Amino acid sequence: MHQHNHQHGHDHSHHDHARSGNKKGLRIALIITVGIMILELVGGLLTNSLALLSDSGHMLSDASAILLSLVALWFATKPSSPNKTYGFYRFEILAALLNGVALFVIAGFIVWEAIQRFNDPPTVASGSMMLIAVIGLLANLLSAWFLMRTGDVKNNVNLRSAYLHVIGDALGSVG
Incomplete structure (x- = not known):
């Protein structure tokens, strides 16, 4: 087996x-x-607004996605090993699966609450x-600005995916 041992001297400070x-x-x-989620x-809860409650659930999924991005950044710094030749790539896949399941659970809660409200619609404090x-x-918009x-x-x-997610949420809020 032929091995090369060489050192390189380029600077990693830009990456850091x-x-x-x-x-x-x-x-x-x-x-x-x-x-904002809180x-x-x-x-x-105070205004009886299902729109705010559902957006709070959506913000929970956003916070999870951002947290996942932070964790992915941390894991990206870990080197691959003989046991993990791709590093910790599978972690991202499992975390994405968990995030998807959480979205379905939140969507189920929103649908259930909406059905209940058809039978007994609450008064919504629309100004608040x-x-x-x-x-x-x-x-x-502030989150997008800081990310950029x-x-x-x-x-x-x-x-970029976190940034685009936040921009998409801002556009959804305008709608």
């Missing part, structure tokens, strides 16, 4: 800086998303509900 910015952007987006949950919805829209400013949304597929 980009990874640090990606982590910072994802952390800020996670904090904003969890804060606000929408409490607001939905709209205020909270606007705050949610602004939070999505601090992270590498052009070259990092993981961060």
Whole structure:
């Protein structure tokens, strides 16, 4: 068997800086998303708004996706080994499966609650509900801004997917 041992001297600081910015952007987006999720949950309960409750459930899935991106960044730094020749790639697949199952559970809760409301529609405090919805829209835009400013949304597929998810949520909020 022929082996080559050579050393290379190129600088990894650019990669470390980009990874640090990606982590910072994802952390800020996670904090904003969890804060808005709690606000929408409490607001939905207080105003009897199924729209806010369902968006709170959606924000839970968003927070899970952002957290998954953070964990994926952490796992990406782990080297492959003889037992894990692809590194920890399978972790991302299992986490995506878990995230998909959670979306179905949340959707089931929303459908169940909507059916219950057909029989006994509650009065919705629409002014308060709209205020909270606007705050949610602004939070999505702020998260997208932080991801774009601090992270590498052009070259990092993981961060780009989180960014596009947040932008999609902002567009959905406008609708």
